[in-house]
Amino acid sequence: MRNALDRFRQARCQYCGAPAAGGSICGGVPGFSDEKSQFWCERCRLDLIEFSKLPENTLPEAFDISDVEFLEAFNRQMEKRKQREWDYMTQKIVERRGGEEKTGPGETEGNSNTVLFLRTLRSLLPAWKGASLFFVDADSVLKAISSLGIPVKMIPMVEPGQDWDLVSSDFSDEEILKRMFGEKLEKLPNGKLLIVTEACTRFSMEPWLVSHEHFRDFVIHYDIEMFFDGDVVILAPDAHQIVVFHHEGYFAHFDLRNG
Numbered sequence: 097m098r099n100a101l102d103r104f105r106q107a108r109c110q111y112c113g114a115p116a117a118g119g120s121i122c123g124g125v126p127g128f129s130d131e132k133s134q135f136w137c138e139r140c141r142l143d144l145i146e147f148s149k150l151p152e153n154t155l156p157e158a159f160d161i162s163d164v165e166f167l168e169a170f171n172r173q174m175e176k177r178k179q180r181e182w183d184y185m186t187q188k189i190v191e192r193r194g195g196e197e198k199t200g201p202g203e204t205e206g207n208s209n210t211v212l213f214l215r216t217l218r219s220l221l222p223a224w225k226g227a228s229l230f231f232v233d234a235d236s237v238l239k240a241i242s243s244l245g246i247p248v249k250m251i252p253m254v255e256p257g258q259d260w261d262l263v264s265s266d267f268s269d270e271e272i273l274k275r276m277f278g279e280k281l282e283k284l285p286n287g288k289l290l291i292v293t294e295a296c297t298r299f300s301m302e303p304w305l306v307s308h309e310h311f312r313d314f315v316i317h318y319d320i321e322m323f324f325d326g327d328v329v330i331l332a333p334d335a336h337q338i339v340v341f342h343h344e345g346y347f348a349h350f351d352l353r354n355g
């Protein structure tokens with residue numbers, strides 16, 4: 097692993113993609129919690145402070161961790177708060193750019209895979225309004241697809257009655273591949289594939305660009321963590337398709353050809 101100083105020099109704001117002004121790097125505990133780095137620029141930091149000061153977003157200062165009902169309600173509220181933060185930060189970043197989707201921050205580096213991915217996502221799915229790669233996840237993509245009037249029918253990875261959280265560790269990447277794309281990957285879209293995995297948002301890595309012929313090898317040799325460890329969003333611009341794997345154990349293929 098690169099040292100913290102090196103990582104910090106190259107860091108970009110996770111919200112807008114501008115060079116980072118501050119951040120935190122937490123090494124994580126193997127087998128318990130993942131490494132989690134967070135970086136932000138000064139503008140986004142100020143916007144986040146403003147967001148957290150809004151009455152509906154203030155967090156309780158202390159609570160009893162044995163109060164299960166409270167914790168469940170709190171978890172649900174945090175999910176909604178995350179969604180509000182997403183909307184708030186997206187709007188702030190778009191406003192900063194003069195209200196236009198010209199060159200988003202994080203899109204200024206020529207032909208990086210980040211630029212390519214965001215351009216492709218916006219052209220396949222204009223309803224997707226995220227400001228940067230940080231906002232790419234299964235939920236945001238599914239929300240944009242459903243806003244186009246396309247039915248979002250997700251296929252569960254496991255049989256009814258099985259709990260994905262309990263059985264997911266029995267599934268290898270190869271097994272998940274087969275379930276999603278068929279034994280010979282016959283359902284994999286043709287052409288080039290632009291892919292965002294959990295590592296792209298967690299470690300600020302560039303999206304992957306792989307041609308469909310090499311996809312199986314790529315997934316099997318992927319060794320940052322499991323390929324299907326968290327959400328995976330696959331754009332297939334040549335086939336006009338998007339494939340979404342949701343970390344809760346379901347997936348879907350979407351054909352976005354007009355008409």
Ligand SMILES: [Zn+2]
Pocket residue numbers: 109110111112113114136137138139140141
């Ligand atoms: Zn920023």
